[in-house]
Amino acid sequence: MEKKKIKILVLFYTRGGCTADFAREIGKGAEAIAGAEVSIKRIPEILSREALGHDPERAARMDAIEKEFPEATIEDLIEADGVAFGTPVHFGSFASQVKHFLDQLTLAWHQQKLVNKPAAVFCVGHGLHSGEEAALLSLIIPLLNLGMIPVGIPYPIQSDAHDFDAGSPYGAIFISASGKREMNDMDKKVAQILGRRLASMATLLSCGCDACGVCQELTRTLKHP
Numbered sequence: 275m276e277k278k279k280i281k282i283l284v285l286f287y288t289r290g291g292c293t294a295d296f297a298r299e300i301g302k303g304a305e306a307i308a309g310a311e312v313s314i315k316r317i318p319e320i321l322s323r324e325a326l327g328h329d330p331e332r333a334a335r336m337d338a339i340e341k342e343f344p345e346a347t348i349e350d351l352i353e354a355d356g357v358a359f360g361t362p363v364h365f366g367s368f369a370s371q372v373k374h375f376l377d378q379l380t381l382a383w384h385q386q387k388l389v390n391k392p393a394a395v396f397c398v399g400h401g402l403h404s405g406e407e408a409a410l411l412s413l414i415i416p417l418l419n420l421g422m423i424p425v426g427i428p429y430p431i432q433s434d435a436h437d438f439d440a441g442s443p444y445g446a447i448f449i450s451a452s453g454k455r456e457m458n459d460m461d462k463k464v465a466q467i468l469g470r471r472l473a474s475m476a477t478l479l480s481c482g483c484d485a486c487g488v489c490q491e492l493t494r495t496l497k498h499p
């Protein structure tokens with residue numbers, strides 16, 4: 275029997291480009307799962323050019339990112355079987371641009387369009403212990419409100435060594451020193467693990483088999499919220 279195609283959307287906002295680089299690694303992980311079709315899209319900027327400041331190098335980088343990654347729409351989110359959400363850490367939380375995007379989901383929320391879709395979160399911060407876990411956990415809150423099912427990275431999979439310093443149980447983390455630090459193999463590995471787990475969970479949750487009591491239970495919760 276031919277395997278059903280599973281749509282994985284990797285969605286990110288970036289101001290400097292680091293979160294886009296990390297999103298590519300999440301996408302690579304998801305692509306490793308048979309039947310997964312991955313698209314990586316960006317959440318648009320909402321701040322004015324004045325507020326962002328004059329930095330020609332950053333502006334050129336962002337032009338390239340805009341060319342490479344299409345802008346995400348609400349429809350993309352609704353059509354996806356699983357979604358990874360990526361954000362820079364901004365003031366110890368997730369970026370307001372991501373919140374602005376999520377706030378446009380009110381109708382989809384009322385119509386339960388995102389219920390039972392698996393969701394994973396990833397973030398990029400400047401330095402260690404400066405809000406990465408808080409950013410991931412705060413981003414999971416609206417996703418739970420939308421009825422999405424969080425997918426993390428449990429310790430036996432995540433932790434190969436004592437000095438394993440990428441990621442967390444809550445999602446993938448990359449410490450970028452604001453563009454001065456390159457991603458190492460561990461950073462990439464943890465991002466790819468998260469992408470693979472998201473695509474695997476999306477495959478399980480999209481099986482739609484009539485015989486499976488678990489699938490029927492998920493559908494029942496939709497009919498009787």
Ligand SMILES: Cc1cc2nc3c(=O)[nH]c(=O)nc-3n(C[C@H](O)[C@H](O)[C@H](O)COP(=O)(O)O)c2cc1C
Pocket residue numbers: 287288289290291292293294361362363364365366367398399400401402404405406450451452453
């Ligand atoms: C408004 C603002 C607030 C920030 N707050 C934090 C913070 O609380 N913790 C942190 O580690 N980095 C913080 N940073 C740094 C960014 O998270 C970091 O540079 C990251 O690499 C940016 O990702 P990007 O290149 O995808 O935009 C902040 C940056 C900005 C612009």
